Amino acid sequence: MKCSGCQTESKDLNYYTCSNSSCKDVYCSTCSKTPTMSTSRQKLWVCPSCCAKTKKGGDNTNTPIRGSNESSNLNVAPRNKPIAPPSQKNEENSGNELKELTGEVRRLTQLISSLKDKLDEATQSLSKCHVRLEELASSMVAADDRIWKLEIRDLELSELKSSVVLLNQQLNSQAQNHLKNEIEISGLPENTNENLNHTVLLISKKIGVELQDREIDWVTRVGPRRLPLSGENKSNFPRPVVVRLLRRSLRDQMIKAAKSRKNLNSSDFDIQGATLKVFLNERLTKENRLLFREARILSKEKNYAYCWINQGNIYVRQKEGKPAKHILCHEDLERVFGDINSKSANP
Template sequence: MKEFRMAIINLTSSIDRCHNRLDDLDSRLKKIEQRDLEDQPNISGLVATIDHLKSELNVRDQELLANDVEITGISETKEENPHHIVIAVATKLGLTLEDRNIVSVKRVGTTRGYIEGELRPRPRPLVLRLVRRSQRDDLLRAARVRRHLSTVDMGLPGDTTRFYLNERLTYSNRQLFFKTREASARLKWKFSWTRDGKIFVRREHGAASHRIRNEADLQKIFGINEVGAKE
């Protein structure tokens, strides 16, 4: 009987210690939750500062691409001469481009694999950097006037393909423009374009244009529940 009583006492003591530990943990948890609530404005402010700095950095990075043109769709071959290709492209557009006008030209990105239904890998884009921004603007303007461009009669190796000229965007802006075009197509907005690294949309002819700076603008213009929605 004495041993039984001692066992009960020990069990009670153990339970009391468990309760005390639970009370202590509960108290510590409440303190942590309170501290998080008190720190929330600081955390929110820090996040806002980081977002602002990222945005400023993206603007600076885009400015560095002000003289760049991205050419997509032209077949990629081992024996190709990128300088010859971009000069042929300029000629196709009715412009004269010489080696002295070119800072650099190269394929960018990793070599792409085969896509189902295609006979060869998709070509990587050519990035052309020009000496003057006005030369870049002339190329882009000529490309907008001459739609449905193709490599026919250009004397280039590889298959005859359609090709496109666009201003070069930073990675962040490319991602944002991709989402913008997706939302525009899904919601039947007729126009989405870039100008000087900035992204714009317009619902239809005669309607006001809207600048897209970030995903918050996408949500505001296209609707919170529409951006990223799946059909």
């Protein structure tokens, strides 16, 4: 089949014939451009030559559509509408769009660069946080170990304190047991050339106890010497006299007899100085003396009827018929009298 458009022999099976009854020219699919048309339009298709004759009213055989047989240019295509060159306005629009696109790409590049920098900073910060967390974990382990050691140390200290308190109580008990043969006499005026052995013998005779000089181990005043106060017949309270006897039973007998004589005073023994009441008591250690003093103060505040000493031991009793309570330490005062820190009376 020879195409009337390109004047070449074509083996194309898709050829198309002009619908004009007076033409009947055959064109290949490339020259006719009918494959892009619908089937109904293909049936009504008119070749370019017939179209030219119809529009211009004459023969248009010299158009580039057909060409002569002697022409060597065989690649003749059907006449198409020329493509108009792009206008200046379109070029400017394209240039502006390109500039905007370039600007957007530049901004995106800067944003990506900034995000990359921030990501690097975040990575470094996370690395530092990781190192810090490891240090904190190590510190917590060390702190836990230290706390555990401190708890063990506190337990040991508590045990040691309990042991020290127990040892002090034992030492105080032994010291008090060593004083069980001694009597403390208070209220005897102090003179320069006094004879304390003779005074003790007079006191024993006054209270009705037979005491001989050989039964006295030693007699002395205890405590620092006190200076007399200024003024006539005024002096400080004299230092107590301590008597150590060879027999404990004799000491107990003298203390019991002195308690029955409530109005015993220094004028009964012809001692120079101010007239003072004389008391005979068991001698106590310093700890027991302070504890007994505090127990007497609390007994008055808490309305306890009795507070006394027996064989170096301190006892209190709320009233007649109630059991006696033994006071060994300050903890016993809290146990017996309750809260001893809120004392209303002054000692």
